[in-house]
Amino acid sequence: MKSEKDLHHNDFFERVYQVVRLIPESRVTTYGLIAAYLGSPQAGRMVGWAMNNAHNVQPPVPAHRVVNRNGVLTGKHHFGGEHVMEDLLRSEGITVVNDNIVDFKKHLWNPREAL
DNA sequence: CTCGTGACTCCCC
DNA sequence: AGGGGAGCCACGA
Numbered sequence: 104m105k106s107e108k109d110l111h112h113n114d115f116f117e118r119v120y121q122v123v124r125l126i127p128e129s130r131v132t133t134y135g136l137i138a139a140y141l142g143s144p145q146a147g148r149m150v151g152w153a154m155n156n157a158h159n160v161q162p163p164v165p166a167h168r169v170v171n172r173n174g175v176l177t178g179k180h181h182f183g184g185e186h187v188m189e190d191l192l193r194s195e196g197i198t199v200v201n202d203n204i205v206d207f208k209k210h211l212w213n214p215r216e217a218l
Numbered sequence: 219c220t221c222g223t224g225a226c227t228c229c230c231c
Numbered sequence: 232a233g234g235g236g237a238g239c240c241a242c243g244a
Contacts, residue, residue: 133226134225138226138227144227144238145227146238146240147225149240151225152241153225166225171226172226172227180225181225
């Protein structure tokens, strides 16, 4: 029935989006943990590449909850403003200082353990 | 088809 | 401490 092309919902990007949508409020995860959960521990760059396109995807993807392995907001320049990503996190109760998430490990959400 | 690039991460020197 | 290389894989030129 389904052709190869109809399997687009299994694409790496789509699987990334599905995981990101499951990150709870006030929690964050990393590019590497998402990649690892999807079976490609070395493909963190792909997760970032997927986030680059996340703004024109539905349902919405809370891309601000994805940071690098040190809890740094490396993707903040893709939110259309210097403080947009940071403000979104703050509005969920997360403290950000100099692009670093305070108490990062306390807010870290690991899909491999949670899902 | 090949090449360069990237919101990453790990390893080695 | 910090810089370079490699693996990852989608995408556009």
